[in-house]
Amino acid sequence: MRILLIEDDTVLGAAVADQLRADGHSADWAKRLDAADDTLAVGAFDLVLLDLMLPDGRGIPFLRRMRARGDATPVIILTALDQVSDRIEGLNAGADDYMVKPFDLDELSARIGSVARRYAGNPNPLIHLGPLEIDLAAKAVRRDGRPVTLTHREWALFEAFVQAPGRLLSKAQLEERLYSFDDSIESNTIEVHVSRLRKKLGRSVIDTERGLGYRLGNP
Secondary structure: OEEEEEOOOHHHHHHHHHHHHHOOOEEEEEOOHHHHHHHHHHOOOOEEEEOOEEOOEEHHHHHHHHHHOOOOOOEEEEEOOOOHHHHHHHHHOOOOEEEEOOOOHHHHHHHHHHHHHHHOOOOOOEEEEOOEEEEOOOOEEEEOOEEEOOOHHHHHHHHHHHOOOOOOEOHHHHHHHHOOOOOOOOOOHHHHHHHHHHHHHOHHHEEEEOOOEEEEOOO
16 A cells, blocks of 8 residues: 655654555655645555644644545544544544554554455455455465465555456556655566566466556456
């Protein structure tokens, strides 16, 4: 997943960003709302992690503006505001989940996975695809009952296909899932990762539409 973190606390922000990348996600980090607006204007994200007290404003009006312009990107609020009224306001503004600081980073990972599965239309984290058993919650794959080891980026790419079965994904869309703005991208990166996934999971796990992109196959 490509995730935008909006958080001004440098210590917490660094810890969350590290956790996201360790989980195989691509993480962009904005420390102000104006920077977050600029980032959302030029990139597509799968999830936003939103603090409510930023140097240039509050997160709730920012979230309401997102929803008012039709932006349905899932949002998890991360905040020190722990009153029930704060939670109600956040959820009513359009948040998908609400976590109070300090929080456990592993719980954050679990909440992110839960929100992602809901939006993918598959609340069950266990998927069977031919000889493959895919556990979205554990980020694990078995082929014919044997575990398959995927790198973080291989998993992120494979997850993109699993969450969009039958949908054609362009090379640019896949690159956005793997990289933050400050990452350098080789021209053949997607092709290399697709080739590795085919070797590990089966030649037909990903279909190529020449000149258009890739889609999940049926191994």
